[in-house]
Amino acid sequence: MTVNKRPIRLGELLVQLGRITPDDVARALEEQRAGGGFLGDALIRLGLITRDELTWTLADQHDIPFVRLRPEHIDHGLAARVSAAWAREHNVLPVLQDGDRVTVVIADVTNLELLDEVCRLTGAASAEPALAAPETIRELIDAVYGPAVQPAGSLLQLMTDALAYGAGSLGVSVRGASAIGWYRVVETVHRPLLAGWQGELACALSPLTPTTGGGEMHAWPATLTVDGAAWRVECHAAGHDGTMEWAARLVEPLPRELASVEVDPEAxxxxxRAMANAPVLVGVQADGAPGLDDALSMALPALPSLLLGAQTRSIHLADRSAAIPANTLALPLDGSVAAAAERLAVFSPQALTVDVHHLAPGDEAALRSAAPFSAVLLRGADAMRPSFDLTLRLAAGADGFTWSPSEQAHAQD
Known part of the structure; x- marks a missing residue:
C-alpha cells in the first residue's frame, strides 16, 4: 500500500501545531545525535511531547487516521484470524472490516509493509492503516487473546520504558511477596517485578521516603534518575501490614548530569586554609552566564567530595527537588535550616550542602556547629546574606564546569 506523506518534517509540523518551538527542535536534534533513535524519541526523552502526541502527529504527517479504540469497538472474529504471537511480535492488529477491505491498527509507520501480510492472513483484498498508541494496541490484543503471561522484570527497565514512552506517572503495588510495577501513558501498563526492586528504587529516587509522618498516606517532592535522565517528581505512598502503593507523577525533566566538573586548585x-582554624561556611554562585541555575543546583551536592575527597560524608539539604549524585544523602527541608542542622549533628557529618531560598537568623551558627564544612546556595533575591568565609563560583567552559574562588574570596584572603 502507498501512503502519502506530507512534505513537511516532523519538527516543523509540531512547531506549526504549536506544541514545540524552533529552539525545542534544535535541542531535540542535539539529543538525537547524542542518544540515537528518531527525532520523536528525542523529543519524548526531553519531555517536550508525550508518546500519544507523537503518534497523532505522525498520523497527520503520513495522512493516516489516528484512533483510540476500546475492545468493544473492534471485530474480535476478524482480529483472531492472525495469531496472538504474530500480533504481539509486530504490535499490529486487524480490527474492522468493510466488504473486502480491513482496517489495521499499527503503532509504527515503518510497519506499513505488514499490511500485505494482514491481507494474506485474513483473506482481505486490501488493508488500510490507522495509527494508535502502542499501549492501546496491546490492550486490544489482550482483549482478543487474553493477557499474555509476562515474565518478571526489573524496576529499572520498567522505569526506562516509562520514560521512553512519555509516561505521565509510574509506580509500584505490593501485596505480600508480590510486587507489580506500572506506568501510565494513555492506558496503564502493568509488569511483575523481580526481587530486589527496592534496591533499584533506592538508587533511582532521592529522597526515598518523606522525613515526616502523619497518617497512612504521604506525599513529598523527589528526584528520579534513570539512565542519566533526571526528573522532578511528586511522590505518593500509602500502606500497612505488607501492602503498599507508591506512585510518582513526572513533573519536569532536569538537565542531564554534569559530565565534567573540576575545582580550581586555588579554591x-x-x-x-580556612578549615584549619574553624568550621567554614562557603557561599556558591554561578558566574552570571544564562542557563547555569540548574547546573549550579546539580553541581552543589558533589562539591564536598571534589574539595575534600571522594570519601567525604556529606548530607544535602534542599527546599526543592533536584538531581543529585547517587551516593549523596539528600533530605527535603521541611522546617528551618537551623532545626535540620541540629538534628543532623548527631551523625557528625563532614560536610553539609544547602540549597534554599533564604537563611534565617541562627541558621549560620547552626551550620557551623553541625559540620566542619558547609556550602550554601541562596536562591531568593531578598535572601539574607550570611558572613561567608569565602565564595566559590561555578563557571562553564568548553570542556565542562569549574569551581573557582570568586573575586570576593580573593578580596578576603
Missing amino acids: TEAVR
Missing part, C-alpha cells in the same frame, strides 16, 4: 587551597 581547594582556600577552603583547606
Whole structure:
C-alpha cells in the first residue's frame, strides 16, 4: 500500500501545531545525535511531547487516521484470524472490516509493509492503516487473546520504558511477596517485578521516603534518575501490614548530569586554609552566564567530595527537588535550616550542602556547629546574606564546569 506523506518534517509540523518551538527542535536534534533513535524519541526523552502526541502527529504527517479504540469497538472474529504471537511480535492488529477491505491498527509507520501480510492472513483484498498508541494496541490484543503471561522484570527497565514512552506517572503495588510495577501513558501498563526492586528504587529516587509522618498516606517532592535522565517528581505512598502503593507523577525533566566538573586548585587551597582554624561556611554562585541555575543546583551536592575527597560524608539539604549524585544523602527541608542542622549533628557529618531560598537568623551558627564544612546556595533575591568565609563560583567552559574562588574570596584572603 502507498501512503502519502506530507512534505513537511516532523519538527516543523509540531512547531506549526504549536506544541514545540524552533529552539525545542534544535535541542531535540542535539539529543538525537547524542542518544540515537528518531527525532520523536528525542523529543519524548526531553519531555517536550508525550508518546500519544507523537503518534497523532505522525498520523497527520503520513495522512493516516489516528484512533483510540476500546475492545468493544473492534471485530474480535476478524482480529483472531492472525495469531496472538504474530500480533504481539509486530504490535499490529486487524480490527474492522468493510466488504473486502480491513482496517489495521499499527503503532509504527515503518510497519506499513505488514499490511500485505494482514491481507494474506485474513483473506482481505486490501488493508488500510490507522495509527494508535502502542499501549492501546496491546490492550486490544489482550482483549482478543487474553493477557499474555509476562515474565518478571526489573524496576529499572520498567522505569526506562516509562520514560521512553512519555509516561505521565509510574509506580509500584505490593501485596505480600508480590510486587507489580506500572506506568501510565494513555492506558496503564502493568509488569511483575523481580526481587530486589527496592534496591533499584533506592538508587533511582532521592529522597526515598518523606522525613515526616502523619497518617497512612504521604506525599513529598523527589528526584528520579534513570539512565542519566533526571526528573522532578511528586511522590505518593500509602500502606500497612505488607501492602503498599507508591506512585510518582513526572513533573519536569532536569538537565542531564554534569559530565565534567573540576575545582580550581586555588579554591581547594582556600577552603583547606580556612578549615584549619574553624568550621567554614562557603557561599556558591554561578558566574552570571544564562542557563547555569540548574547546573549550579546539580553541581552543589558533589562539591564536598571534589574539595575534600571522594570519601567525604556529606548530607544535602534542599527546599526543592533536584538531581543529585547517587551516593549523596539528600533530605527535603521541611522546617528551618537551623532545626535540620541540629538534628543532623548527631551523625557528625563532614560536610553539609544547602540549597534554599533564604537563611534565617541562627541558621549560620547552626551550620557551623553541625559540620566542619558547609556550602550554601541562596536562591531568593531578598535572601539574607550570611558572613561567608569565602565564595566559590561555578563557571562553564568548553570542556565542562569549574569551581573557582570568586573575586570576593580573593578580596578576603
